[in-house]
Amino acid sequence: MNSQAPHSATLGADIRALRKARGLTLTEIAARLGRSVGWLSQVERDKSDPSISDLRQIAECLGVPMSMLFAHSSAPADEQGYVVRAGTRRPMGSGEEGLIEELLSPDLTDDFEMVHSTFKPRSKMQTPANRPTQEVGYMVSGRLELTISGRQFSVGPGDSFRIKHEPYQWSNPYDEPAVAIWVIAPPVY
Structure with a gap:
């Protein structure tokens, strides 16, 4: 090997x-x-x-x-490119809107990326995004309010959603954090 x-x-x-x-x-x-x-x-x-x-x-x-x-990999050489340990995820973004993101993918060379997103209580995306991507999110815990192409959705644990190069915005108006797993293609981070 x-x-x-x-x-x-x-x-x-x-x-x-x-x-x-x-x-x-x-x-x-x-x-x-x-x-x-x-x-x-x-x-x-x-x-x-x-x-x-x-x-x-x-x-x-x-x-x-x-x-x-x-923040490049500190994984053992035989795991690099294959495994991302919970304590070695790469942080992304500033977190200033109350969103903490970590890369779940081993790197950015695939046709997609996976991201672990934690939305702090009472946090909100300040400016709607419209990326040239296709994205699917899966809610692990907590609740989020989403606006996708002007339509309002409330999602919670076990729910999933898709955004296809559409304007979107999120908020977590609740007292508990929300956690979602996102798959984004092509990679944007």
Whole structure:
């Protein structure tokens, strides 16, 4: 058995997957960064390590929180790309709206991503989102109020819902946290 980590578990592979999911070329990103295509190609192939400033600019170009690029796997080599342990999930986003998200997928190289979302009590999405994605959510616990394409829904434990490139907004007006598992295609984080 090969004990080396598969290439898909790397920072470079995640950067490449995010770039491709956004339909951006190496040339476009390199120009935005003020770097050469060769340098960016080396970063994507894990032949060059970007600085903190580089990572900040790359995250901005890709529209992801910097934590997404920082928090890379501490899984044993034989589990990288296959298993994500509960204590080693990558955090995503700032959490400022009361939403705490963690990546359940081992990396971002698949056609979809899985996300564990915890909605704090009395929290609300401030601005509706409309992403070029197809998303399915499954409620593990608590309740959420959803608005999808202007329609109101209340969902609770065991319920699931779908959003297909439509404007949506969520709120948790209740005193208990709500937990949902999301599958999002293509990956956006």
